[in-house]
Amino acid sequence: MAVTPARGSPCGWLREREMAVPAVADPAEDSAGREPVWNLGPGAHQCWYPVALSSSVPEGKVLGCEIGDGRIVLYRGDDGVIRAMSAFCKHMGADLSVGGEVVGNGIRCPFHHWTYGDDGRCKHIPAGDEIPRRANLFHFPSREQFGLIWVFFGKAPLYELQTFEDFDEEKHVARSYEVQLSDKLVSEPWMSTTNVFDIVHLRFLHKVNITNSEVEEIDPYRRRMSWEADMGDKAAGGLRLEIYVYGVNSLRTKGDQGGRLKWYIAASVPSVRLGTRFFLTIITTKEAGAVEFLDRQAAMHTQILDEDTPILNNMRLEDLLMVPSDRAMTRFMRSVLKYPRVTMRELERSVQAE
Ligand code: FES
Ligand SMILES: [Fe+2]
Numbered sequence: 001m002a003v004t005p006a007r008g009s010p011c012g013w014l015r016e017r018e019m020a021v022p023a024v025a026d027p028a029e030d031s032a033g034r035e036p037v038w039n040l041g042p043g044a045h046q047c048w049y050p051v052a053l054s055s056s057v058p059e060g061k062v063l064g065c066e067i068g069d070g071r072i073v074l075y076r077g078d079d080g081v082i083r084a085m086s087a088f089c090k091h092m093g094a095d096l097s098v099g100g101e102v103v104g105n106g107i108r109c110p111f112h113h114w115t116y117g118d119d120g121r122c123k124h125i126p127a128g129d130e131i132p133r134r135a136n137l138f139h140f141p142s143r144e145q146f147g148l149i150w151v152f153f154g155k156a157p158l159y160e161l162q163t164f165e166d167f168d169e170e171k172h173v174a175r176s177y178e179v180q181l182s183d184k185l186v187s188e189p190w191m192s193t194t195n196v197f198d199i200v201h202l203r204f205l206h207k208v209n210i211t212n213s214e215v216e217e218i219d220p221y222r223r224r225m226s227w228e229a230d231m232g233d234k235a236a237g238g239l240r241l242e243i244y245v246y247g248v249n250s251l252r253t254k255g256d257q258g259g260r261l262k263w264y265i266a267a268s269v270p271s272v273r274l275g276t277r278f279f280l281t282i283i284t285t286k287e288a289g290a291v292e293f294l295d296r297q298a299a300m301h302t303q304i305l306d307e308d309t310p311i312l313n314n315m316r317l318e319d320l321l322m323v324p325s326d327r328a329m330t331r332f333m334r335s336v337l338k339y340p341r342v343t344m345r346e347l348e349r350s351v352q353a354e
Pocket of ligand 2: 201205
């Protein structure tokens with residue numbers, strides 16, 4: 001399968017000479033009608049993306065979702081397991097989320113009833129024609145955990161989906177939700193992830209004072225960072241965290257806040273049409289005040305993202321003057337440019353000849 005390497009960045013200091021992509025945002029425009037600011041080209045990075053809450057895909061429902069400029073469908077087979085496929089029927093391109101039906105563990109197009117199995121291959125054409133070899137939907141790796149549905153945007157996962165192996169239903173309570181941002185965020189997920197390595201902005205923009213931090217690169221897809229923070233007015237008590245950054249879009253942490261267990265996974269998914277969307281899973285111990293604790297944590301995360309959004313939406317990433325205190329952030333941004341990307345067309349073409 002052809003894989004598109006990360007294309008050049010509008011950042012002068014990172015630019016690959018011949019492939020620079022100009023920033024397209026006009027700060028005077030309303031963000032709702034704006035193109036992505038730092039779109040690194042068509043498609044998306046090959047990452048695990050949170051795409052929907054489990055509750056939004058009940059049995060029998062076919063849900064359409066977007067990753068970058070690609071459209072996918074999600075449905076639950078008769079066995080209850082989530083499936084994720086490319087969204088457009090191979091016959092004449094009907095959108096399977098518009099009237100498509102779940103049949104067994106497969107899906108049937110509403111238009112002429114071509115039926116695809118759970119591997120994405122067309123299994124039946126009721127008009128009696130021979131099934132063309134190219135009649136295959138792209139079948140994405142998918143997982144469901146803590147009430148969230150995740151899809152790997154690529155043929156095979158480059159790394160395992162982050163989880164909490166020691167989550168115990170008896171002891172812990174988890175809440176997953178989509179963050180309702182106050183404005184559409186037009187930068188790709190990697191830019192928000194860059195924020196995690198940007199200790200200085202945490203202090204001045206978010207009033208979170210990181211008193212100690214270290215970064216370790218585990219492999220090209222994962223990093224570990226340790227933080228000790230004073231949360232200022234945002235939350236009572238200090239914060240100690242080990243942060244694992246997965247792909248370019250996701251964090252997993254285990255730590256405590258104000259003496260209370262706090263684990264969370266925060267991840268985002270790009271959509272050219274809808275902007276970047278964030279999903280969080282927050283876990284704490286089952287004890288008095290757990291619901292209020294989760295409410296406060298959710299509000300704090302929304303506030304932090306809302307503080308970033310207007311700045312990220314209106315930046316011009318050109319001719320940057322990175323300084324030594326930006327080192328961790330600079331390293332991460334460089335790794336983003338090398339990280340593999342792929343387009344929906346490339347994924348769909350990869351199964352046409354199988
Ligand atoms: S468009 Fe799907 S079966 Fe014809
Ligand atoms: Fe931030």
